[in-house]
Amino acid sequence: MVPVIYNYLPIERVYHGFDSTKDISRLLGELKAKKALIVTSKSVSRTAFYTEFLTRLPIAYSEFREVTQHSPMEEIEHATELFRNHQCDTIISIGGGSVTDAAKVVRYYHNLSTKHIAIPTTLSAAEFSHIAGYTIGGEKTGIRDKAITPSYVFIEPQAAMETPPELWRSTGIRALDHAIETLTSNSGSEIARYFATLAVRKLINNLSYDTLEARYECLLAAWYSYFEVYDAPMGLSHNIGKIIGAKWEIPHGITSCITLPQVMKTYAKENPDLLWPLAEALGFSVNTHQDSALRLAKYVENFIHGLGLEKRLTDYGIRETDLDYIIEKLKGDPHKLRILLSSMF
Numbered sequence: 001m002v003p004v005i006y007n008y009l010p011i012e013r014v015y016h017g018f019d020s021t022k023d024i025s026r027l028l029g030e031l032k033a034k035k036a037l038i039v040t041s042k043s044v045s046r047t048a049f050y051t052e053f054l055t056r057l058p059i060a061y062s063e064f065r066e067v068t069q070h071s072p073m074e075e076i077e078h079a080t081e082l083f084r085n086h087q088c089d090t091i092i093s094i095g096g097g098s099v100t101d102a103a104k105v106v107r108y109y110h111n112l113s114t115k116h117i118a119i120p121t122t123l124s125a126a127e128f129s130h131i132a133g134y135t136i137g138g139e140k141t142g143i144r145d146k147a148i149t150p151s152y153v154f155i156e157p158q159a160a161m162e163t164p165p166e167l168w169r170s171t172g173i174r175a176l177d178h179a180i181e182t183l184t185s186n187s188g189s190e191i192a193r194y195f196a197t198l199a200v201r202k203l204i205n206n207l208s209y210d211t212l213e214a215r216y217e218c219l220l221a222a223w224y225s226y227f228e229v230y231d232a233p234m235g236l237s238h239n240i241g242k243i244i245g246a247k248w249e250i251p252h253g254i255t256s257c258i259t260l261p262q263v264m265k266t267y268a269k270e271n272p273d274l275l276w277p278l279a280e281a282l283g284f285s286v287n288t289h290q291d292s293a294l295r296l297a298k299y300v301e302n303f304i305h306g307l308g309l310e311k312r313l314t315d316y317g318i319r320e321t322d323l324d325y326i327i328e329k330l331k332g333d334p335h336k337l338r339i340l341l342s343s344m345f
Contacts, residue, residue, distance in 0.1 A: 006189045007230040009130055009149045016155035016220070018212070021119060025058045027152060028090070031115055036061040037088040039079055039103040041068065044095045044121055047162040053094065053119075062086040067095065070246050071102040071134040080106045091116045093150070094159065096171065097124030097133075097252055104132035104148040118150035121160050123171040123222040124252060125178060127153045129229050133242070140246035146230070155223065157216035165210060169307045170253025172207040172218055176200060176300070177256040179225035181235035184267060184274040192228035197281050199224035204282075208307065236332075237263040240341070243329045248316045257309045261301035262343045266336075268293035313344045320345070 015023055028036075038061050044050055045065040054061070064079040083091070083106055091114055093103035100118050104126075107114050118127035126132075130149045133142040160168065182196040202221035206214040234242075240263075241255030250258075267274050268290060275293035279285055284295045304310055320342070327337045 004189050005231065006191070006228075007146075009128070009230060010146055010151075011128065011149055011153060012151050014153045014155065014223070016153075016223075018157060018216070020156045021053060021154050021159065022056070024117070024154065025056065027117070028057075028059055031090065033059055033090040033115070035059060035086065035088045036090040036092050036117075037079070037083045037086070037106070038063045038065075039067060039091060039093045039099055039106065040065050040095045041099055042066065044099070049159050049162060050094060053159075059090075061092075062088060067099045067102045069098050069249065069251055070140065071098045071105070071132075073134050073136045076102050076105045076109075076134060079103075080110050083110055090114065092119070093117070093127075094119045094121065096120065096122035096163075096167070097126035097174075100124070100126035100150070101132040101134060101142075104150070105134055105143060108132065108143055108145065108148050112147045115152065116148075116150040117152045117154065119154045119156065119159050120219065120222070121163050122167060122253070123175040123218055125175055125222040125226040125229075128223055128226045131229070135246045138247055140242050155216075155219045157212050157219060160215045160219060161210075161212065166309070167251070167253065168210075168215070168218075169207055170251060170257055170309055172203055172222075172253070173260060173304060173307075173309065174253045174256045175218070175222040175225045176203050177235075177237050177241075177260050178222075178229075179203075180260070180264065180275075180278070181238060182225065182228045182232050183278050184235060185228065185232035189228065189231070192232070193277075195224040195227045197278060200278065200282070204303065235263070236266075236330075236340075239330060240326065243326055244313070244316070244318065247325070248318055250316050254309070254311055257304050257311045258313060258344055261297060261304060262340060264297035264300055265294065265343070266340055268297050313341070318345075 179196040199221040206217040237259040272290040272293035276289040279292040279296040
């Protein structure tokens with residue numbers, strides 16, 4: 001048996017459940033926090049949850065509400081300046097992946113000893129990651145460092161109830177992408193595979209619904225989808241999404257809606273054993289491993305279509321002539337990549 005290494009990320013505590021953010025006053029007291037920088041987006045700052053959350057904060061705070069998708073560096077620089085000039089000692093991020101990543105980068109460039117409290121409103125699971133992505137001039141770059149992992153995470157479904165359905169469901173496909181990347185990784189540990197499979201089940205059963213309970217189950221699924229984030233390498237779907245998302249300003253979740261079904265079909269044809277265990281666990285097992293894997297890939301494609309999220313590269317202005325740029329960035333077999341990308345038009 002080949003030895004397996006599992007790396008724990010330095011998350012100190014996860015609070016989860018209905019009204020879990022009511023414990024934030026106790027946590028801030030425990031941390032002896034004096035002033036927080038609230039990092040969020042304009043859309044989240046307009047929600048009733050956000051307004052009510054601020055009324056419950058027991059300490060002073062400043063707000064940076066300007067984070068946009070893919071976290072442009074100029075926004076992060078402004079947030080870092082605000083943190084420094086307003087003498088904040090704690091960061092609280094409320095929002096999706098771009099908001100969470102922006103807060104991580106502020107901490108990285110200002111003071112890594114600063115405690116970061118993350119409250120997710122989408123299913124990107126950035127709050128459970130040591131990776132922070134941001135863009136400079138339309139190019140995606142980022143930081144990988146255990147030290148930037150948020151210290152505390154609050155999974156509260158009320159925080160996500162005002163997230164628009166398309167954004168919610170598309171980031172749910174992103175979480176599905178994370179789970180499948182874990183399951184197709186050669187470095188996957190048993191605990192990570194177990195939780196990734198559970199994440200897939202929860203997403204399939206709950207992503208179509210907008211009840212408080214369904215959104216809570218999806219938030220748990222996003223967490224479970226990312227248990228192997230440190231040890232499992234990013235898969236092909238994620239890497240393509242990172243390139244096209246930054247260059248053509250496609251939201252993170254939507255990139256997975258474009259890439260995941262076709263990448264799964266490629267895996268099913270070239271290495272079906274990567275997907276067969278999940279196909280078997282979900283009841284898609286048929287005659288051969290390849291047939292089972294293809295059946296699973298088709299199910300995921302139909303699931304995305306049923307959510308109203310079937311997207312193509314052409315929907316975002318990407319043309320056949322742009323494939324050379326994407327292929328060069330991916331640094332794989334050009335012929336195979338061209339065939340795969342062409343299937344996404």
